[in-house]
Amino acid sequence: MDPAVARRLVSAEGAEALAAARAERDPDALSAAERLRSWMPPELAAAALDQASLRPTALAKIGQDADSMLWTRDGLEQATRGPVSRWRAGQLADAGVRRVIDLGCACGADARACLDLGLEVTAVEIDPALAVLARHNLPGARVLEGDAEELAADLLAGAGSDTAILLDPARRTGRGRSWRVEDIRPAWDFVMDMTAVGRGVSTVVKL
Secondary structure, three states: OOOHHHHHOOHHHHHHHHHHOOOOOOOHHHHHHHHHHHHOOHHHHHHHHHHHHHHHHHHHHHHHHHHHHHOOOOHHHOOOHHHHHHHHHHHHHOOOEEEEEEOOOOOOOHHHHHOOOOOOOEEOOOOHHHHHHHHHHOOOOOEEEOHHHHHHHHHOOOOOEEEEEOOOEHHHHHEEOOHHHHHOOOOOOHHHHHHOOOOEEEEOOOO
């Protein structure tokens, strides 16, 4: 998704477009696109209809939180299922974790489960458009656009046993999904460094 389109999608103009798209019986139909394009920019119409098309899958996979969240197709495909995210957030809270640092949050499904339990969340996303969506999806969280490998040291300064790191490395390249450890981002060496960060900080890796 283009970052400019993402910014429009989370604006008041975008909310109006999303409402119109959701009112369409078949958001994938050409007639739906024609109706929306008749009174809004074509790129916004396409993005809003795409969200309406993704909504049923998002609700089934994530749960009711998904109704207020925005997605990319890859982001939704790779997102953790809602019951798993909520279970894991509960395990962290029960272990005394009060602060979560999500180093590569994508659309923010895992971080949202932590927020819902009242945990403090800082989320990092390198993709500019995804960072825009994550700010929308994570009300009350601190969302930073940037490279997790460059920001981690500052974010972890002073961290202790009440802090947990979440890592869900991206497993896609320009050719699609990859099974090669060399292709994941953040890099495998960085993931291993985070598991050995010390100071009692917990690290959770989904891979």
